[in-house]
Amino acid sequence: MEQKTIKNVFSLYDSSDFVQKLIVNFKNNPQTKVNIKGFLGSGLSILAGHLYDRVARPTVLIFDDKEEAAYFLNDLETLFDREQVLFFPSSYKRPYVVEDVNNANVVVRTEVLNALSHSKRPKIVVTYAEALLEKVVTKKALSSNTLKVKVGNDLGIDFLTEVLTSYHFHRVDFVSEPGEFSIRGGIIDVFSFSNEHPYRISLFGDEVETIRTFDIENQLSIATTKEITIIPNLENKSIDEKRESFLQYIPKDSLIIAKNISVLAKQINRNFEQAEEAFSQLTGEIKQAEPEKLFLNQNAFLHQVSEFGLIELAPIPYFETVEVIESPFKPQPTFNKQFELLIDDLNELKNDGFKNALICSNENQIRRFEEIFEDIGKEVSYIPVLGSIYQGFIDDEIKLACYTDHQIFGRYHKFNVRNSFTKKEAITLKEINSLQVGDYVTHIDYGIGKFAGLVRLNNNGVMQESIKLIYQNNDILYVNIHSLHKIAKFRGKDGVEPKVSKIGSPAWKNLKNKTKAKVKEIAFDLIKLYAKRRTRKGFAYSPDTYLQNELEASFIYEDTPDQFKATQDVKADMESDRPMDRLVCGDVGFGKTEVAIRAAMKAAVDGKQVAVLVPTTILAFQHFKTFSERLRDLPVKVAYINRFVTGKRKSEILAGLKSGQVDILIGTHQLVNPKIEYKDLGLLIVDEEHKFGVGVKDKLKTLRENIDTLTLTATPIPRTLQFSLMAARDLSVIKTPPPNRQPVDTNLVGFNEEVFRDAIMYEMQRGGQVYIVHNRVQSLKDIAGMVQRLVPDARVATGHGQMEGKALEAVLLDFIDGRYDVFVSTTIIESGLDVPNANTILINDAQNFGLADLHQMRGRVGRSNRKAFCYLVAPPLSVLTDEARKRLQAIEQFSDLGSGFNIAMKDLEIRGAGNLLGAEQTGFMMDIGFETYQKILNEAIEELKETDFKDLFEDQQTDKTKSYVSDVQIDSDLQIQIPDEYIESSEERLLLYKELADIETETDLQTFKNNLIDRFGKMPEEAENLLMSIQLKWISKKLGLERIVMKKGILLAYFVNKPQSEFYQSEEFRLILNYVQNNAKNISFKEKSPKKGEEFPSLFLRFEHIKTVKEALDNLQNLLIH
Incomplete structure (x- = not known):
């Protein structure tokens, strides 16, 4: 089947009377005003694109909010080059709050102003009400604050330094955000507010030899360029330049496409009033301009928008003298993942003379449709289109149906806005790994000392650089830079200082030897179990069936490569005749449970039973809900037992298990009780094994030898440990988040009753639930009382770890069941609680938590298709310690699982390793430092591979090139x-x-x-x-x-x-x-x-x-x- 692109769909509109009529109208009369009634969906992007293309005028699309603007921006970016489509955002969250200014957005705004001033070709600009509110500098002011630099110019370092200083740029060692510059020899790095990447200018004498853009993360060049403009922060409210609205800045012949003028005017008015209120409360030295000078008001907006050619998309047009046109577009129908209905609908459209396009975001999705249609076995008429649009539609005029894959599968469709960079205040991985004077380090030969910086020492008349370490009794050890690999930053338990070693004492050597001996014991047991299992015969499952494909096709998210690979690994293990023992490791919400459900389905289809073992009653109930929901339309019976399931109901379930009527049983430790009889148990799924007691673990060891076992864990396992453990266990790591998961909107706020009230009321109005984390048991009731006072209709529950187990479980189950709107608790919600309907979390005194804890608590929300919010409630940044401030900003900024996630993972890796290897090993990690522990573990496993288990790993040994020396x-x-x-x-x-x-x-x-x-x-x-x-x-x-x-x-x-x-x-x-x-x-x-x-x-x-x-x-x- 021939594949098409979105541009092919776009070209079909050359024959649309609806589009062509509008083109003619605007060509003949640039001041034309039209109102289009009815649904447009992504038809709006196609219409706007054609008008821009054929009328050849600047086109500005104004939406109600950033999210909607971003969706249509993405649509237009699939139709035109990146340079033609511009996004104009707002530069802050709250007016007159300096620390709220988003420099990334300031750069993007300045880029747009610069492009509109200098480009010979018209542009499409996508914006929204909040962004229009802020006035911009005039073209004249922009020009007088612009420095142009070309290759071949004679400028010199002194001249550039003088200009940059007059532009209020700050000199730093390494440039990391706009408004900074650095000088190293004949190289000047400068981050202008006019470009998303900083520039690197290389001088030969005073002449500009080369200009390159570079990446702030690794400081490496990206691309060369011949000419650049350097512009200061013109959004800075203290810069006394004349300002005008964005609508006054754009060319007079621009075409405006606005969602709803009345709604936009009200939003602008509301935001302007907020700015007036913020201005009236200002105190301090810095004189700020009045709101009238900085912001656009409602009357000015309405007057200015009336001067342009306009297309409005409102039920009732704002301007009376407009032509009203009916839209030929209708929305894409909903199929609730019933593919038979979809096929019937597409065939009916085909019979009515329609072209059908299925728009798929990637090749996998195209193949997925092909497989589903093939399995159902009905003829279906459609054209696969590779690309992505926001909303599907049916166009009755040109007889075209465009359906999107994400709407068919009921998945969230993620928008992308190019963010130039994130603020440098946030802590970075580089900082975490770098050594500061005073940090604890471990030297593999000498033990734990304190890092005292780099020093230069005289060696035979030559000054050489060395690392200075301080040990007990202030003994000093100088380490040559060639031996740096022997030193690692000490990573142990948060807040616990390690004991500094004594040079010359055998204590460190003894501790290493003791650790190694213990590690070897554990590794020996693990590898022995692995070897035993390799020799046993297990049940070989048959290849995937239609039912398996149907289950996987109905998954609302798109598989990540990691998740896909984990699924394939599990299936391959199950189809082999050796018992599976695979560990699937991945963060909360990364799709481990889905892998388990697929494995359970595969077992059930072959007539085998599945036991899903979980550590808590709550988790048993949650897994039961998840498994039941996913397997609802399939011939599989799921049941669960915990201490709340008693008497007759429990007897029925156990009888069904014995007779084979129950396919999947979910429960706590009772599942491994010898009294429970299975008809034919084939697969054991264990969630968070480390949380079980020794007795349960021993029973699991016996069970594991003969049946397939799949273990899930949310605590990450460090990369170095992963390789070691591959000798003892099959391992799948899911480290990428689902691409269609909405990032959690994370905000750092001060303690304010209004914040609590507004967040709770907003969530309740959309039928959702709220978590409030307050980590002090004694004042938990006070917070609950405050919530009840602020929102009298809210049903509020409290919970904490000191409550009696059954009482806490009962409250949690009631919250999961939706009997409470707000759950005020300590950090007991940190892991394991999965309530898709709870999508707002407020974390009080957030500055007191570690990154890993904040990351895991935020992971409680955003587990459905609904937008989620996390409020980090903390004192003003100015009164926090540096570390607390950086930690909070890291979590706030990295809301879409970027570097902040990696930082949280660093914290969690130690827990992960300890969970896997036991409490005693965690003690050793704390004593000798995590990095040293990993080295010792790797050595122990390598030694076992070459001695006790030489035969088992014979194939691996031959691959290695012989190295007779470990260190030089x-x-x-x-x-x-x-x-x-x-x-x-x-x-x-x-x-x-x-x-x-x-x-x-x-x-x-x-x-x-x-x-x-x-x-x-x-x-x-x-x-x-x-x-x-x-x-x-x-x-x-x-x-x-x-x-x-x-x-x-x-x-x-x-x-x-x-x-x-x-x-x-x-x-x-x-x-x-x-x-x-x-x-x-x-x-x-x-x-x-x-x-x-x-x-x-x-x-x-x-x-x-x-x-x-x-x-x-x-x-x-x-x-x-x-």
């Missing part, structure tokens, strides 16, 4: 470092040293070099030496060398100090012997008596006349080649 020490009097003159910031140098220490391939080393040159210019010799020293280490490992000394023109290369090492029987050593014999003039073998603490003498090679790192590298490479 370099000692030199040469300049091998990043000089201060090249990179001033010691923090940045340390980050780069750390990055370099982790590099393992030639490709990554070359990328690192290119990036360094891109950011800082040509590399000095010392930095070149540093990069070559990494290659020197790699070659040394292959040659069995564990120490390299380069001093006074002599190179000493020490072999591995273990005579029993396999290296001395290897081919590599034989070749080295031959080479040395043939080149005895320059190289000689030497032996050195053992030092104190060494058992054996050292064998080494001595090379004469080695004055550079490059010469050392070339000589060792010769050994390798020959």
Whole structure:
């Protein structure tokens, strides 16, 4: 079937009388005013696109709110180039509140003004009422505040610095947000308010040699350009420039398309009144302009909009002298995921002479329709269209039906607005990983110390950079930058300071050995169970059936690649004849339960029973609701038991289980009770296994050996641990959120009764429920009382961990069942509670929670198709600690699961590892630090693979290239470092040293070099030496060398100090012997008596006349080649 695009659909409207008539009207009379009555849907985007294209005038679409504007913006972006379609947002949340200004939006607004001033080609602008409210600077003011820079210009650093300072730009080390610039040698980085990315200007003398845009996250170049404009923050209310409304700024021949003039006027009036109220309450030194100067009022809006050609889309037009036209469009029907109805509808339309287009957001969706139609086995007439529009429609005039996949499947359709960047105040992963003076670190050989910065030490007359660590009794350890891989930032329990080690004491070594022994025990048991299972025969399930496909097609979200892979992995395990034992790990709401439901369905179709084991009564009830809802239309019987299910009902369920009438049973620990009889249990699904007691876990071990087991966990497992555990368990990680999940609208607010009242009333008006988290049991009732006073109609419940178990469960079940509107509780809701109808959460004293806790609590809302809200209630930012402020801003800004999610995951990884390996192991992690623990665990598992379980992992061992040395020490009097003159910031140098220490391939080393040159210019010799020293280490490992000394023109290369090492029987050593014999003039073998603490003498090679790192590298490479 031939596939089309949205542009093909667009071109069909060349033959539409409705569209062509409007084009003619506006060509003949630019001041034409028309009102279109009736539904348009995404037909509006097609209409606006044709008018813009054919009338060739600037076109401005004005919507009621940002969300609707964003949807139509996305529609238009599928029809035109990105440069032609502009989005004009508002720049803040509340007028006159400085910290509420969104610099990303200021940049986008300035980009639009700049484009409208300088572009020769008309543009389409999409905006909304709130954005129109704010006035903009005039074209004259914009021009006088613009600096143009071209390649070849003679400018010079002093001139640029002077101009940028006069524009109120701030000089920083590294540019991260608009209004900043930095200077490094002949490179100037500047973030103008006129572009979504900052610019990097390279000077040769005073001449501009190159201009590039770069990414603020990694500071690397994106693209080159010949000419740029640098514009300051013209939205700054304290800049005393004349302002005008956006409608006065746009060209006079623009065509305005407005949703509803009356509604827009009311919104503008309401916002203007809010601005007046905010202005009247202002106090402080900074003089602010009056609202009339900064904002548009209702009367001015109505007068200005009347001066343009206009299309209004209102039931009753605002202007009397307009032509009213009926829309030929009708909305896409609802099919409630009943595909038979869809087929009948499409065939009926075909018989009436319609063309049918199914608009699918990706190739997978197109295939999904093909599979569903094929399974149903009916002929169906449609054209697949690859693309995405907001709302499907039927056009009676040109006989076209456009149906969208997201409406057919009942999925949320996500809009995308290009956000230039996020504020730098938020904490970043880079900050979390970077070392600050005073941070605790672990050195693999010496233990836990405090980081005291980078220092330069004299080595044979040469100043070299080292890391200073402070241990017990203020003992100091200097660590060469070549040994940086031995140091890791200490990650243990939040707020708990570790015990600093004593240099020279055996305590650290003993602790490491004890940890390793215990870790080995656990790893041994895990691998033994894995090996046992591999030898057993299990039930092999048959391939997918029509019922399985129908279930998967009815999933309201689109599978993420991770989720799809996890599903495929589980099915492959079930179809093999070995018992499955797979762990599926993924964050709350990432689709683990859906994977479990699909596995359960697969088992039930083959006549096997499924037990779903969960740790709490509440979870049992929730899973029962979810499983029942998903399997509602399929021939599968789902039941659940918990302590509330008693007497006759329980007996019926257990009888049904024994007879085979019950296919899927969900429950708590009772499910593994030997008294419960299954007719034919085939699959066990365990949710959050770590929450069960030892007794249940022991029973699970016995069960696991013979039946398929699928375990789900929401706490993430660190990447390094994932690889280790693959030796003992099959693992699927779901790390991407569903693409169609609405991000939770997250707002940082002060404690204010109005906020509570408005949030609760809004949620209740749309039939939803509200969580309020207040983490103090003693004042929980006060908050509940306040809610009752503010919203008398609200049904309010309270809950906390000190309540009697049954009472708490009863309250929670009533809330899940919708018997309460507001649930005021402590953090007991943090994980496991799933109430799709609760979509607002207020977290009081949010500054007192860690990132992971905030992330998990926010994860309680936004679990359905409805927009969700999270209010972080905290004191003003100015009174919070730096860390608390950054934490809250990270959660507020990263509401769509970006970097903030990764940061929260860092916190949670320690919990995840502990949950998986047990409480005792968590203790070890806290004692020696998480990074060191991971290293020890990896070592233990590798050793077990090579000894006790050598046969089991034979295939893996052959793949490895033999490495006789684990670490190479370099000692030199040469300049091998990043000089201060090249990179001033010691923090940045340390980050780069750390990055370099982790590099393992030639490709990554070359990328690192290119990036360094891109950011800082040509590399000095010392930095070149540093990069070559990494290659020197790699070659040394292959040659069995564990120490390299380069001093006074002599190179000493020490072999591995273990005579029993396999290296001395290897081919590599034989070749080295031959080479040395043939080149005895320059190289000689030497032996050195053992030092104190060494058992054996050292064998080494001595090379004469080695004055550079490059010469050392070339000589060792010769050994390798020959």
